[in-house]
Amino acid sequence: xxxxTKAEGIPLYVKIRENLREExxxxxxxxxxxxxxxxxxxxKYGVSRMTVRQGIMDLIDEGxxxxxxxxxxxxxxxxxxxxxxxxxxxxxxxLKEGIKVSAQILTMEVIxxxxxxxxxxxxxxxxxxxHIKTLRYTDDVxxxxxxxxxxxxxxASILTRDLKTLENQHLWTILESYGxxxxxxxxxxxxxxxxxxxxxxxxxxxxxxxxxxxxTAYADDGTPVEFIFCYNxxxxxxxxxxxxx
Amino acid sequence: xxxxTKAEGIPLYVKIRENLREExxxxxxxxxxxxxxxxxxxxKYGVSRMTVRQGIMDLIDEGxxxxxxxxxxxxxxxxxxxxxxxxxxxxxxxLKEGIKVSAQILTMEVIxxxxxxxxxxxxxxxxxxxHIKTLRYTDDVxxxxxxxxxxxxxxASILTRDLKTLENQHLWTILESYGxxxxxxxxxxxxxxxxxxxxxxxxxxxxxxxxxxxxTAYADDGTPVEFIFCYNxxxxxxxxxxxxx
DNA sequence: AGAATCTAGACGTCTATACGTTTTTGTCTA
DNA sequence: TAGACAAAAACGTATAGACGTCTAGATTCT
Numbered sequence: 391x392x393x394x395t396k397a398e399g400i401p402l403y404v405k406i407r408e409n410l411r412e413e414x415x416x417x418x419x420x421x422x423x424x425x426x427x428x429x430x431x432x433x434k435y436g437v438s439r440m441t442v443r444q445g446i447m448d449l450i451d452e453g454x455x456x457x458x459x460x461x462x463x464x465x466x467x468x469x470x471x472x473x474x475x476x477x478x479x480x481x482x483x484x485l486k487e488g489i490k491v492s493a494q495i496l497t498m499e500v501i502x503x504x505x506x507x508x509x510x511x512x513x514x515x516x517x518x519x520x521h522i523k524t525l526r527y528t529d530d531v532x533x534x535x536x537x538x539x540x541x542x543x544x545x546a547s548i549l550t551r552d553l554k555t556l557e558n559q560h561l562w563t564i565l566e567s568y569g570x571x572x573x574x575x576x577x578x579x580x581x582x583x584x585x586x587x588x589x590x591x592x593x594x595x596x597x598x599x600x601x602x603x604x605x606t607a608y609a610d611d612g613t614p615v616e617f618i619f620c621y622n623x624x625x626x627x628x629x630x631x632x633x634x635x
Numbered sequence: 636x637x638x639x640t641k642a643e644g645i646p647l648y649v650k651i652r653e654n655l656r657e658e659x660x661x662x663x664x665x666x667x668x669x670x671x672x673x674x675x676x677x678x679k680y681g682v683s684r685m686t687v688r689q690g691i692m693d694l695i696d697e698g699x700x701x702x703x704x705x706x707x708x709x710x711x712x713x714x715x716x717x718x719x720x721x722x723x724x725x726x727x728x729x730l731k732e733g734i735k736v737s738a739q740i741l742t743m744e745v746i747x748x749x750x751x752x753x754x755x756x757x758x759x760x761x762x763x764x765x766h767i768k769t770l771r772y773t774d775d776v777x778x779x780x781x782x783x784x785x786x787x788x789x790x791a792s793i794l795t796r797d798l799k800t801l802e803n804q805h806l807w808t809i810l811e812s813y814g815x816x817x818x819x820x821x822x823x824x825x826x827x828x829x830x831x832x833x834x835x836x837x838x839x840x841x842x843x844x845x846x847x848x849x850x851t852a853y854a855d856d857g858t859p860v861e862f863i864f865c866y867n868x869x870x871x872x873x874x875x876x877x878x879x880x
Numbered sequence: 881a882g883a884a885t886c887t888a889g890a891c892g893t894c895t896a897t898a899c900g901t902t903t904t905t906g907t908c909t910a
Numbered sequence: 911t912a913g914a915c916a917a918a919a920a921c922g923t924a925t926a927g928a929c930g931t932c933t934a935g936a937t938t939c940t
Contacts, residue, residue: 399901401923422856427890438925443891451696453819456855459891460932467757467857512712574698575878581826581844581869599826599844599869610701611667612712624826624844631876633820644931646893672920683895688921704921705902 402437407445409435414454414465425455425463453634490529493557497523500542500549507539510606510617518542520549522561525591532592533626537619544568544615562607565615573610579603581624588621599624647682652690654680659699659710670700670708698879735774738802741836742768745787745794752784755851755862763787765794767806770836777837778871782864789813789860807852810860818855824848826869833866844869 410425419425428446432439446463449455457463499521508515519539526534538561540548545568548556556564562572582602589596603620622629655670664670673691677684691708694700702708744766753760764784771779783806785793790813793801801809807817827847834841848865867874 403923429890438927440926441924444923453855453857456818456857457891458933460889461934462890464856466855571880573701573880576875577878578873578875579824579846580873581846581867583844597842599828601824601826601846608698610698610711611709612698612701622826628823628825630821630823631878633822633876635816635818648893674920683897685896686894689893702921703903705904705919707920 402435403441403444403448406431406435406437406442407448410445410449411454419465421465421467423465425465427462492527492530494525494527495522495553495557496525497521498549498553498556503539507617511539511541511614513541513543520545522556524557528626531626533623535588535591535621539617540565540615544570544613561616565607570609570613570615572615573608575605575607577603577605579629582621584621592621592623594623601627601629603629647680648686648689648693651676651680651682651687652693655690655694656699664710666710666712668710670710672707737772737775739770739772740767740798740802741770742766743794743798743801748784752862756784756786756859758786758788765790767801769802773871776871778868780833780836780866784862785810785860789815789858806861810852815854815858815860817860818853820850820852822848822850824874827866829866837866837868839868846872846874848874 413419425431425446426434428439428442431442431446435442446455446457450457453466455463456466500518501521502516503511503513503519505515507519508517511519513519518541520542522536522538522540524536524538525532526536540561545565548564551564566572580602582600583597584592584594584600586596588600589598601622601624603618603622605616605618605620606614607616608614658664670676670691671679673684673687676687676691680687691700691702695702698711699713700708701711745763746766747761748756748758748764750760752764753762756764758764763786765787767781767783767785769781769783770777771781785806790810793809796809811817825847827845828842829837829839829845831841833845834843846867846869848863848867850861850863850865851859852861854860
């Protein structure tokens with residue numbers, strides 16, 4: 391009997407969710423094994439069935455468990471990289487793998503938005519945008535060139551920040567400090583030849599393959615907060631994404 | 636008063652969700668505008684507040700609306716390609732855009748799984764897998780070479796199917812007909828040079844850039860059902876994905 | 881034995897209600 | 911007038927119970 395009581399302001403369904411997650415991780419319920427029914431869990435935790443459901447639903451969205459109507463709830467077979475579906479940034483993921491990352495800001499300027507950028511950021515052509523061109527290194531090898539554009543109107547004061555500070559944290563972290571909750575990013579990917587400018591910056595052949603990426607990031611109210619062009623060295627960069635049904 | 640009553644076996648929360656979606660699409664609630672409160676909607680639809688919530692929660696997950704605690708529910712500013720986050724297949728998305736797609740199966744064979752494939756499909760090295768090599772065309776131009784591997788044990792009877800049938804529908808549709816609900820796919824992307832074999836099949840230069848993709852598809856219980864290598868012509872193929880937080 | 885039926889278990893939907901928390905807004909006081 | 915405070919509005923969490931639907935397994939009938 392693990393009866394939970396309301397404490398510390400953490401909702402019961404969160405505690406139950408995390409408790410189940412922990413028990414699964416510890417192997418108390420094994421892969422493919424049936425969890426106790428909602429009724430049983432409700433009794434075990436001393437809560438109502440709806441509260442248990444709310445916790446389990448989160449785990450289903452994550453893919454940690456799955457259900458069969460009329461049968462039960464089961465522990466899913468794990469697959470690696472469960473979190474690659476998520477909006478996660480270069481710093482976080484590289485650091486997890488113990489790779490040394492660094493960045494160098496090449497350009498930081500305010501320019502009028504070209505048509506494409508204006509369209510992506512939902513502003514008028516010619517409106518001011520902040521352009522930040524960055525070269526990123528992993529283990530001191532240059533692998534990526536970024537051209538980021540953010541609306542000047544929303545983030546004007548970013549210009550007063552220290553360049554070193556900007557280099558050492560991800561742009562998203564900074565955007566969130568302005569109160570925008572990043573919710574979603576849409577990326578378009580292509581394979582291209584490097585071309586002269588990128589080849590020189592990355593120190594590779596002009597026709598070497600590049601993973602080209604355009605990305606627009608949106609806050610939870612749908613406001614576009616960032617648009618970037620991104621050129622990644624093909625032989626040193628791979629991108630993992632998860633699609634969900 | 637749009638009071639909804641249970642009918643046709645469609646759950647109320649689904650009807651409410653779709654009704655709200657429709658009203659938003661029709662512009663009855665505009666971008667950034669506040670929806671009626673949960674209480675008001677509950678009265679309007681003649682249901683309880685929890686039922687309204689269940690419908691709204693779905694729309695939040697989709698990103699169509701967002702909420703602020705203590706303030707209200709608002710229509711999010713739309714961004715295009717909302718559905719590119721989803722597990723969607725080539726046929727579906729190309730057809731939507733009015734592009735003619737076709738496929739030609741080059742090889743279909745049963746072979747013992749190599750180490751990498753076995754690991755991805757959670758089977759033993761040497762276990763039988765079905766290998767299907769396919770060339771895909773859009774508007775009669777070859778753009779993609781697929782090497783798909785599926786566990787022989789799960790899908791043995793696929794071998795008895797007509798090749799023409801297999802060419803004309805996506806493999807996923809077929810896998811689902813075996814009772815596996817496809818839930819998630821993890822893809823790894825790189826930019827590469829074509830190489831001789833692929834260059835010849837796609838009729839491009841040997842060093843032309845290729846968007847190289849490895850993908851593992853999982854059923855909702857976590858069973859891997861398909862692993863593919865995929866070589867896409869860089870200048871004719873782009874991939875759009877959405878990352879969510 | 882095989883097929884049809886019944887039934888228990890488990891998830892799915894829905895209600896009506898209560899109280900908590902956050903934000904906004906308006907009023908009242910110092 | 912500025913600040914404190916109170917109230918209202920809206921979402922967040924939680925309950926207890928009812929009934930629906932689906933699945934698998936047991937039972938019964940043929």
